[in-house]
Amino acid sequence: MSSIMQEVSDRALRLSVPLSVQLDLTYRCNEQCVHCYLDHDDHGEMTTVEIKHLLKEMAEAGVFILTLSGGEIFMRKDFFEILEYARSLTFCIKLKTNAVLIREAQAARLRDLGVESIQISIYSHRPEVHDAITKVPGSLRRSINAIRFLRAQGLKVVVANVLMTENMQDYHGVRALAEEIDANYTLDPTITPKMDGDRSIVDLNAGESALQRLFRDEAFVGNAEEFCAPPPAPDEDSMNALPCSAGHTACYVSPYGEFYPCVQFPLSCGNVRQQPFIDIWRNSEQLKEVRSIRLRNLSSCSQCAHGSTCTRCPGLAFMEGNMRGPSTADCEKSFARTGIPSANLLQKKGNASTPRLVQIQIVPSIRGARLSDVDVSARAVAS
Amino acid sequence: MNKKLYVARSPRIAARMLGEEMLVMSGQGSTLFTLNPTATILWQAADGATPLDEIVERRICSEFEVKPEEALRDAEALAEDLAKHGILLISDQPISERPIASPDVPAQEQPREQRR
Numbered sequence: 001m002s003s004i005m006q007e008v009s010d011r012a013l014r015l016s017v018p019l020s021v022q023l024d025l026t027y028r029c030n031e032q033c034v035h036c037y038l039d040h041d042d043h044g045e046m047t048t049v050e051i052k053h054l055l056k057e058m059a060e061a062g063v064f065i066l067t068l069s070g071g072e073i074f075m076r077k078d079f080f081e082i083l084e085y086a087r088s089l090t091f092c093i094k095l096k097t098n099a100v101l102i103r104e105a106q107a108a109r110l111r112d113l114g115v116e117s118i119q120i121s122i123y124s125h126r127p128e129v130h131d132a133i134t135k136v137p138g139s140l141r142r143s144i145n146a147i148r149f150l151r152a153q154g155l156k157v158v159v160a161n162v163l164m165t166e167n168m169q170d171y172h173g174v175r176a177l178a179e180e181i182d183a184n185y186t187l188d189p190t191i192t193p194k195m196d197g198d199r200s201i202v203d204l205n206a207g208e209s210a211l212q213r214l215f216r217d218e219a220f221v222g223n224a225e226e227f228c229a230p231p232p233a234p235d236e237d238s239m240n241a242l243p244c245s246a247g248h249t250a251c252y253v254s255p256y257g258e259f260y261p262c263v264q265f266p267l268s269c270g271n272v273r274q275q276p277f278i279d280i281w282r283n284s285e286q287l288k289e290v291r292s293i294r295l296r297n298l299s300s301c302s303q304c305a306h307g308s309t310c311t312r313c314p315g316l317a318f319m320e321g322n323m324r325g326p327s328t329a330d331c332e333k334s335f336a337r338t339g340i341p342s343a344n345l346l347q348k349k350g351n352a353s354t355p356r357l358v359q360i361q362i363v364p365s366i367r368g369a370r371l372s373d374v375d376v377s378a379r380a381v382a383s
Numbered sequence: 384m385n386k387k388l389y390v391a392r393s394p395r396i397a398a399r400m401l402g403e404e405m406l407v408m409s410g411q412g413s414t415l416f417t418l419n420p421t422a423t424i425l426w427q428a429a430d431g432a433t434p435l436d437e438i439v440e441r442r443i444c445s446e447f448e449v450k451p452e453e454a455l456r457d458a459e460a461l462a463e464d465l466a467k468h469g470i471l472l473i474s475d476q477p478i479s480e481r482p483i484a485s486p487d488v489p490a491q492e493q494p495r496e497q498r499r
Contacts, residue, residue, distance in 0.1 A: 004415050015402055064399040090486050092397030092408040114395035
């Protein structure tokens with residue numbers, strides 16, 4: 001995070017301002033990705049009027065960065081009406097889309113409306129792999145065409161490369177593709193459970209050896225020895241640090257008006273159809289509970305060697321059953337990176353009923369750095 | 384007689400008040416700026432129709448103890464700087480392109496003491 005963005009986030013935290021919101025406009029989608037965590041049926045989306053009312057409330061609450069996502073945002077026939085209204089309220093708009101429905105005209109309109117960036121999911125540079133994940137023949141070609149239209153308008157495009165078993169071999173190819181079409185690149189090796197709690201898709205997560213290769217790939221992580229170094233012992237600051245921005249300066253609203261701390265944290269804090277946005281933000285008991293979480297009072301994680309560097313996701317922990325518990329996906333990433341098992345993994349290792357973790361072993365001579373999703377700018381790398 | 388300068392908020396930026404400062408995200412390179420109270424006043428008044436010297440006289444000199452010539456010089460430099468980053472449009476003619484709305488300053492967050 002840039003220093004000015006950090007300063008702004010710190011100030012928003014002091015002022016209790018929801019600086020950043022993700023609003024999913026729909027869960028409907030024109031792709032059917034194998035790893036998707038959503039139910040694509042429409043169970044009663046907010047109307048155009050309801051969304052405009054919500055946007056007004058968000059602007060008054062101080063929301064600055066508004067991410068419009070889905071589902072596929074262009075499935076809403078009123079998408080541009082919503083976007084135009086949001087821009088009239090001077091939000092900084094980021095879009096997440098598969099871009100299949102973006103042509104020259106849509107790209108030009110996005111430019112005219114002053115959209116800050118468009119994040120587009122690309123799973124592989126090979127059509128047979130990408131299209132098998134989206135289950136839509138021709139989808140890679142259409143998404144790449146859209147990126148070219150958007151770049152021709154001077155818009156910032158981020159290629160989001162979610163990694164799973166199906167495409168784990170292709171991230172070099174996707175990054176090269178991003179460079180070729182002058183887009184930024186970001187990589188995320190985490191598949192999350194479905195929002196209804198179904199964990200079947202979690203099995204698509206890349207295995208330990210694949211993560212180990214990724215975390216030692218210096219083209220992506222820089223100095224692998226530093227990136228994979230053992231973590232320093234947790235100090236007082238890390239014991240008191242906030243886990244992430246969810247519920248502190250950021251939140252999420254579903255197409256049905258449900259208010260969550262984060263898209264990855266399906267703890268309902270209220271519904272904007274029944275209660276003003278700012279009332280939920282200020283008064284929700286659930287949000288107060290989320291805001292009270294500190295490493296020092298997490299029973300397992302406060303004893304863990306990775307405490308100072310872990311990117312434990314409270315939402316994933318919540319989906320495992322306890323927002324104050326460990327997030328096993330993050331434990332596994334910490335282990336793949338450093339070879340040091342987390343307190344949670346050690347505990348599970350002793351439990352014979354945990355078959356997924358039988359392969360735990362200490363990888364010698366690996367020293368720690370901060371674990372985070374690998375986030376590399378293709379243009380920065382190119383330069 | 385000096386030429387009049389007109390300034391307008393760029394329609395492609397995003398903006399929000401956070402406490403006493405205005406956050407502005409310029410579309411050029413996705414750069415984030417924070418404007419101090421003086422720059423915020425100038426930016427909010429930049430409607431494309433009011434000449435800069437009138438903005439300075441009405442909005443800056445009335446708020447701060449500063450000589451009009453000095454304030455105008457500073458405002459011109461500030462406007463040029465903001466224009467370089469794509470935050471303001473500057474012209475020697477009134478600017479017809481509709482500027483983006485200026486976020487209101489919530490009443491409870493009005494700065495109690497202005498500073499330069």
